Amino acid sequence: MIKTRPHSSRRLVAVSNRTSFGSPSAGGLAVALSDTLAETGGLWIGWSGKIFDMPRRRVHLTEEGGVSFALIDMSKSDYEGFYLGYANSVLWPVMHNRLDLAVFDSDYLAAYTAINQQFARAISDQTAPSDLIWVQDYHFFLIAKQLKDAGCHRQTGFFLHIPFPAPEVFRSIPDHRLLGEGLCAYDVVGLQSPHDCKNFTRYIQEELGAEQVGEERYRIGDHTFTLRLCPIGIDAESFSQSATSDAAENAARKLAKFLGDRHLIIGVDRMDYSKGLPQRFEGMATLFDKYPVLHGSISFTQIAPPSRSVVEEYAQLRQQLDELSGRINGDYGDLDWIPIRYLARGYERDELAGLYRLARVGLVTPLQDGMNLVAKEYIAAQDPDDPGVLVLSQFAGAAEQMKEALIINPHDRDAVADSVLTALNMPLEERKRRWRVLYDGICRQDITWWREHFLSAFDSAPAGT
Numbered sequence: 001m002i003k004t005r006p007h008s009s010r011r012l013v014a015v016s017n018r019t020s021f022g023s024p025s026a027g028g029l030a031v032a033l034s035d036t037l038a039e040t041g042g043l044w045i046g047w048s049g050k051i052f053d054m055p056r057r058r059v060h061l062t063e064e065g066g067v068s069f070a071l072i073d074m075s076k077s078d079y080e081g082f083y084l085g086y087a088n089s090v091l092w093p094v095m096h097n098r099l100d101l102a103v104f105d106s107d108y109l110a111a112y113t114a115i116n117q118q119f120a121r122a123i124s125d126q127t128a129p130s131d132l133i134w135v136q137d138y139h140f141f142l143i144a145k146q147l148k149d150a151g152c153h154r155q156t157g158f159f160l161h162i163p164f165p166a167p168e169v170f171r172s173i174p175d176h177r178l179l180g181e182g183l184c185a186y187d188v189v190g191l192q193s194p195h196d197c198k199n200f201t202r203y204i205q206e207e208l209g210a211e212q213v214g215e216e217r218y219r220i221g222d223h224t225f226t227l228r229l230c231p232i233g234i235d236a237e238s239f240s241q242s243a244t245s246d247a248a249e250n251a252a253r254k255l256a257k258f259l260g261d262r263h264l265i266i267g268v269d270r271m272d273y274s275k276g277l278p279q280r281f282e283g284m285a286t287l288f289d290k291y292p293v294l295h296g297s298i299s300f301t302q303i304a305p306p307s308r309s310v311v312e313e314y315a316q317l318r319q320q321l322d323e324l325s326g327r328i329n330g331d332y333g334d335l336d337w338i339p340i341r342y343l344a345r346g347y348e349r350d351e352l353a354g355l356y357r358l359a360r361v362g363l364v365t366p367l368q369d370g371m372n373l374v375a376k377e378y379i380a381a382q383d384p385d386d387p388g389v390l391v392l393s394q395f396a397g398a399a400e401q402m403k404e405a406l407i408i409n410p411h412d413r414d415a416v417a418d419s420v421l422t423a424l425n426m427p428l429e430e431r432k433r434r435w436r437v438l439y440d441g442i443c444r445q446d447i448t449w450w451r452e453h454f455l456s457a458f459d460s461a462p463a464g465t
């Protein structure tokens with residue numbers, strides 16, 4: 001039995017596939033974890049980002065910005081089987097309801113198990129029983145169980161950034177029980193939305209015989225764990241300040257030159273099939289089709305840097321978007337008007353903030369999304385005196401918190417088109433009222449709230465059960 005002290009007085013050890021090493025200013029999650037890691041003298045364990053031709057599993061200990069890192073190399077075959085294979089060709093598609101894209105291959109599972117095992121070994125070597133181990137995301141379902149099997153007693157938490165699907169879908173993974181039992185071996189499991197919690201509890205009760213023994217407590221055999229609803233946030237105030245930085249204003253000025261007096265509708269996503277980009281483009285085509293009066297007076301800009309482009313489906317998506325935007329511009333464009341601008345590249349955080357602020361409509365229409373931070377960033381970046389309107393998919397975790405957005409079904413082209421029209425015509429007073437509620441919400445439940453809400457689950461959970 002591990003003795004419990006308040007989490008704030010214990011050393012935090014974060015475990016994730018990518019760390020902030022080498023890019024210390026990267027993203028909200030990195031900032032949120034780095035703060036606590038630095039304060040508690042903690043450690044971040046992750047992949048070094050290096051791939052070697054030969055099997056070579058070395059752990060490098062290093063330090064940056066007051067945080068210690070243990071970085072693990074991967075061989076080419078580990079990377080292919082674990083990362084491209086099991087993580088991104090089995091778990092990512094299935095968890096996003098895309099069974100049709102899943103490739104079930106037993107070599108992938110072997111690589112996934114081996115890499116989880118390697119991370120578990122690094123945890124066992126680099127940590128003490130009083131440390132709190134916080135594992136991030138779907139790459140590492142198995143670590144807590146592997147630690148236990150090796151007789152290594154640690155308090156462990158796991159946060160799933162992506163959705164937990166309906167049990168009927170999860171069960172289609174041939175090794176679903178291994179994964180489900182792996183998750184339940186953690187002491188705290190955090191999920192993004194009430195919908196995910198419902199799916200997960202139904203799965204563990206129906207499939208693993210879990211019994212609910214407290215408001216957030218579940219027991220399987222002799223192990224009891226906490227399930228915590230813990231929607232991730234952003235650093236809303238700092239993002240809001242970024243939107244008026246010099247870099248933000250420069251980016252906005254550049255785009256405004258192109259826009260003239262047209263209203264900007266913006267989409268910003270990693271290029272991923274879960275983000276609903278083809279459906280969004282089709283929705284915009286429907287808007288141009290139904291409402292010719294809008295021709296020439298609006299411009300839709302989609303920013304979508306390619307990701308995981310070595311995976312076949314991602315390369316196909318790129319091609320599909322190239323074709324769709326070409327077709328729509330060919331059908332509706334004019335000598336002095338390009339209806340859709342599609343930029344397949346990334347921008348700096350400040351530049352993005354400036355572009356969000358310029359946009360009258362933020363179009364965030366994933367088909368499935370654990371949370372979707374773009375929705376929150378769009379709201380944070382708005383001018384309180386003249387805010388834009390967020391159009392948000394009902395299938396983003398964010399929709400369960402951001403009810404003052406215009407919530408739509410992203411598969412319904414007419415709903416996409418009509419909601420954009422509603423947003424464009426919305427009176428200033430209504431825009432301000434909706435924005436205020438949304439902004440207050442993202443400030444209240446920001447990234448620091450998320451971290452503390454998750455970690456405080458360790459304080460109330462009896463340890464080592």
Ligand code: ADQ
Nearest residue numbers: 161232268269270303305345346347369370371372373374
């Ligand atoms: P992602 O699927 O990556 O994250 P999301 O939450 O939208 O999705 O975060 C994307 C981040 O990348 C945002 O901070 C955004 O600003 C940035 N980004 C997107 N396009 C960019 C561009 N062109 N240039 C620069 N930056 C860009 C996963 C889950 C989500 C969950 C997050 C956090 O899939 O559902 O919200 O983790 O838990």
